[in-house]
Amino acid sequence: MxxxxxxxxxxxxxxxxxxxxxxxxxxxxxxxxxxxxxxxxxxxxxxxxxxxxxxxxxxxxxxxxxxxxxxxxxxxxxNRHQNSDRPYLNRRADRFVGHESVLEEPVVDGYGRLSLGDTVWRVSGPNLPAGTRVRVVGSEGAVLKVERI
Known part of the structure; x- marks a missing residue:
């Protein structure tokens, strides 16, 4: 006590x-x-x-x-929203949504490769030949989802 x-x-x-x-x-x-x-x-x-x-x-x-x-x-x-000066710091793939580029490797069986910035990214989408112009529409982890323009 x-x-x-x-x-x-x-x-x-x-x-x-x-x-x-x-x-x-x-x-x-x-x-x-x-x-x-x-x-x-x-x-x-x-x-x-x-x-x-x-x-x-x-x-x-x-x-x-x-x-x-x-x-x-x-x-x-x-209820407080914290703004960041680097909103994509831990979501690097998300910053490329909306970017357009040309496929370096064809998308075969749903996967291919694309060069954006200084990195070659793995992409997923419909089967497309190399050299096709595509737009990034989303991401899933480190894989960019693309569609033909």
Missing amino acids: GIVDFIGQYGAWSWIVAGLVLFGLELLVPGGFLLWLGIAGIATGLIVMVQPIAWPWQWLIFGVLSLVSIALWVRFNR
């Missing part, structure tokens, strides 16, 4: 110190959720400073504030 005695002895200050400790732990442990628990701890301490409350109710207030703050952050963060 050490925690209960500590909260009973120091009251609001124990919540504020616990909130500050959670803030410090947020710097060491990645994840983002300890920040919101720290805010809930400090808020609980401030509430207990203004209005003395029995310790079981303090835990209830801390739990409710923790859940509400995390839920609000998740809701806010989910």
